[in-house]
Amino acid sequence: MNRFANIAAVCYGRLLGLYPASFRAAFADDMHTVFNMAVTDAARADDLALLLVIGRELRDLPLSVLREHQRERTRRPRTMQPTLSHDERRVWRARIFTRIAGTLLSSFMLLTLRDILTPNYQMNSSAAPFYFFLAVTCVSMLSALRWERAGGLVTMGGGIGMGLYIGSFIAFLGRPDFNVIGAILVGILWMLPFVIFGALFYKLGRHQQRQGQLVTRI
Amino acid sequence: MNNDTHTIQDHLPLTEATFFILLSLAHNPKHGYAIMKDVEDLSGGRIKFSTGTLYGALGRLLDQRWIEQFEPDEPQDTGRPRKDYALTDIGRRILSAEVSRLQGLLATVKLRFGESL
Numbered sequence: 001m002n003r004f005a006n007i008a009a010v011c012y013g014r015l016l017g018l019y020p021a022s023f024r025a026a027f028a029d030d031m032h033t034v035f036n037m038a039v040t041d042a043a044r045a046d047d048l049a050l051l052l053v054i055g056r057e058l059r060d061l062p063l064s065v066l067r068e069h070q071r072e073r074t075r076r077p078r079t080m081q082p083t084l085s086h087d088e089r090r091v092w093r094a095r096i097f098t099r100i101a102g103t104l105l106s107s108f109m110l111l112t113l114r115d116i117l118t119p120n121y122q123m124n125s126s127a128a129p130f131y132f133f134l135a136v137t138c139v140s141m142l143s144a145l146r147w148e149r150a151g152g153l154v155t156m157g158g159g160i161g162m163g164l165y166i167g168s169f170i171a172f173l174g175r176p177d178f179n180v181i182g183a184i185l186v187g188i189l190w191m192l193p194f195v196i197f198g199a200l201f202y203k204l205g206r207h208q209q210r211q212g213q214l215v216t217r218i
Numbered sequence: 219m220n221n222d223t224h225t226i227q228d229h230l231p232l233t234e235a236t237f238f239i240l241l242s243l244a245h246n247p248k249h250g251y252a253i254m255k256d257v258e259d260l261s262g263g264r265i266k267f268s269t270g271t272l273y274g275a276l277g278r279l280l281d282q283r284w285i286e287q288f289e290p291d292e293p294q295d296t297g298r299p300r301k302d303y304a305l306t307d308i309g310r311r312i313l314s315a316e317v318s319r320l321q322g323l324l325a326t327v328k329l330r331f332g333e334s335l
Binding site (some may be wrong): 025057 | 225259266270271273
């Protein structure tokens with residue numbers, strides 16, 4: 001590198017300080033290296049080529065610096081698109097509905113469980129697995145607000161377990177006034193809301209993951 | 219899949235700079251200076267990036283996850299750490315969609331003017 005190129009490289013290093021800190025942290029070393037390579041190559045050719053490289057940098061520098069500061073100010077969290085498309089609005093509405101309805105359902109069931117688990121309540125010990133499944137399912141549905149896929153899967157599993165248990169409990173151990181079909185229906189009725197909400201949470205989580213993988217911010 | 223295609227189409231057409239950067243990375247990963255030189259070659263000398271423009275564009279492509287950054291195994295001659303860039307799967311699909319779009323445009327022009335144009 002000739003002397004002029006050396007001076008240019010030092011000056012360029014100083015000018016990189018004009019970029020926002022996060023941009024500098026990510027790219028300044030690389031940019032300096034690339035600039036050095038460019039001026040070295042140009043200096044090998046002739047002085048005019050060197051001047052052209054430096055001139056191009058100086059010409060683009062103000063706009064690049066302004067653009068990066070602007071980008072830094074408007075930096076948004078990684079989202080699919082700046083405005084929601086029709087599909088995205090549908091997903092957004094589905095998510096709001098699922099969250100509100102899921103929270104209400106699981107809160108109601110947990111409050112009921114709290115009453116059941118008070119010392120005054122005469123709990124049938126053979127129904128304990130049912131209460132266990134109910135508690136797991138409600139807690140997992142609430143946790144699906146944060147971890148949609150995992151929470152949705154556990155909710156579905158808990159719902160299925162709860163439905164199977166209560167169905168077989170009624171059919172084999174419990175109520176003589178219920179026949180097998182009645183027991184199956186009761187099992188399905190207990191199972192269904194949790195399976196539906198679990199599946200909804202899981203699907204929303206999958207959708208979110210796919211979108212995250214695809215595109216982020218414009 | 220339809221949703222993916224829809225999302226990819228939302229990003230087209232690409233700017234010329236973005237298109238050439240993605241095209242430059244289509245075959246193999248490159249570091250910044252190699253991208254700069256390659257784009258200059260690919261565009262017949264028409265597009266000459268300054269470092270600010272190049273890394274601004276690379277930053278946006280990284281944010282969009284169309285490209286990814288990594289440190290190569292072999293150290294650089296200068297001793298400075300060097301970062302290479304490679305197309306991600308999304309970047310490749312977007313480039314491919316843009317190439318298809320351009321081919322479609324060209325086919326339309328040919329249909330109208332024949333091969334004489």
